[in-house]
Amino acid sequence: MTATFSLQKDERGQLTLLDAAGHRHENVEPIRAFPISDPEHWISLCDPNGREIVQIRDLAELSSDQRTLLLSELTRREFVPVVRRIESISSLAEPCEWFVETDRGPTSFVLNSDEHVRKLGQDRALILDSHGLRYLVPDAKQLDAHSRRLLSRYLS
Numbered sequence: 001m002t003a004t005f006s007l008q009k010d011e012r013g014q015l016t017l018l019d020a021a022g023h024r025h026e027n028v029e030p031i032r033a034f035p036i037s038d039p040e041h042w043i044s045l046c047d048p049n050g051r052e053i054v055q056i057r058d059l060a061e062l063s064s065d066q067r068t069l070l071l072s073e074l075t076r077r078e079f080v081p082v083v084r085r086i087e088s089i090s091s092l093a094e095p096c097e098w099f100v101e102t103d104r105g106p107t108s109f110v111l112n113s114d115e116h117v118r119k120l121g122q123d124r125a126l127i128l129d130s131h132g133l134r135y136l137v138p139d140a141k142q143l144d145a146h147s148r149r150l151l152s153r154y155l156s
Contacts, residue, residue, distance in 0.1 A: 005054050007045075007069050014132075015073050017045055017053060025053050030074050043070070076132070081107070083127070083137045086147040095130065102135065109133065117154035125155060 004020040007028075017025040025047055033042035043056040059067050081102035089111075090097040099108045109129035111117070116128040125137040137143070140151055 005045075007066050009069070015045075015069075019053065028053065030070055030077065032074065032078075035078065043074070077134075080134045080136050083135050083143075083147075085144060086150045089150055092153075098127075098129075100135070109135070114154050117151075119155050125151065 006018045008016050008018075010016045010026060014026060015028045015030070017028045019025065025045075027048045029046050029048070029050075031044045031046055032039055033044065040059045041057060043059065044052045045054045045056070046052050056062065056070075059070070062070065081104045083100050083102055085101040087099040087101065087106075089099075094114060095110050095112045097108055097110050100106070109127075109131070111127065112130050118126045118128075120126055123140045125140060127135040127137070129135065137151065140148055140155070143151065
């Protein structure tokens, strides 16, 4: 079976899908249904609201160029550093720059909106930076007092 759509990056570096009917879908996110047990199969391409546009049964169905592009996007999406400490946040207004220590070393990123800090259960949080990279706080209770205080503004 051959893919009935095409993928490309737009001028902002976001994934765009052109479907079989010729409709253009911008800011598409690839999501693996089984990222550990079956990463080569059942990949959904979803719109910014999480609605599935296309499902890919097998990556082998894609052309080499399309597969390379999709795998690159999946790698970017699945890269999730763990925040160990929040050193500082540049201001109380967004956009603001966060300076953090992660499991991969120190880094900084821009947060465009407080809505990009999502509470996941009681003490977990996911932070989405201005480039679409995600940062995980697996347990806010394990952060030092300074980091908990800075993060609490976004989780209340």
